[in-house]
Amino acid sequence: MENITGGVLISTDEEARLENLKKYKILYTKTEPIFDQLAAITATMMNTPIAMINFVDRDVVWTKADQHGESGNAMDRERSLCSLAISNDSVVVFEDLVQDPTLLSNPIYVGESGLRFYAAAAITTNEGFRVGAVCIVDKKPRVFTEEDRKKLEKMAMMVRLEMNKRIGIL
Numbered sequence: 001m002e003n004i005t006g007g008v009l010i011s012t013d014e015e016a017r018l019e020n021l022k023k024y025k026i027l028y029t030k031t032e033p034i035f036d037q038l039a040a041i042t043a044t045m046m047n048t049p050i051a052m053i054n055f056v057d058r059d060v061v062w063t064k065a066d067q068h069g070e071s072g073n074a075m076d077r078e079r080s081l082c083s084l085a086i087s088n089d090s091v092v093v094f095e096d097l098v099q100d101p102t103l104l105s106n107p108i109y110v111g112e113s114g115l116r117f118y119a120a121a122a123i124t125t126n127e128g129f130r131v132g133a134v135c136i137v138d139k140k141p142r143v144f145t146e147e148d149r150k151k152l153e154k155m156a157m158m159v160r161l162e163m164n165k166r167i168g169i170l
Helices: 014-023 032-046 148-167
Strands: 002-007 008-011 049-054 059-065 073-077 092-096 118-126 130-138
Touching: 014 092, 014 130, 032 059, 032 092, 032 130, 118 148, 130 148
Parallel strands: none
Antiparallel strands: 002 008, 049 059, 049 130, 059 073, 092 118, 118 130
């Protein structure tokens, strides 16, 4: 069950999801080579100029890593497509952002940034909470295949495995 709060789809288990995310001590941490490498591998494997590992806090979507090894960027949750990724069981895909009428009011995806393509696989913890997303972005529209979906889901699973190492789960 989900509710819309401030334009954001919020799960009814949001408090438990946030507590689960905190357990991993990953939010607002310094850059770490393994996450930087996973983002870079994702960009290369998916042949996209942008790949990010993002975590969704209460009001902010925070970037743990991108393809350049940078972290710490944050975006309002209500403006980020990663919020959609954590509310879906399957990979979220927008093959051409400007063709989607639901995004016309979001300046980040229409016009200002020139972004056209977005896909994200949720990062799901062992307890079943979707706490973030591995996403890829491009400035041109793209076709996203079933093989692409599987690759992105595997990258999200690799992030999950690295997160588990942080709390002693192997």
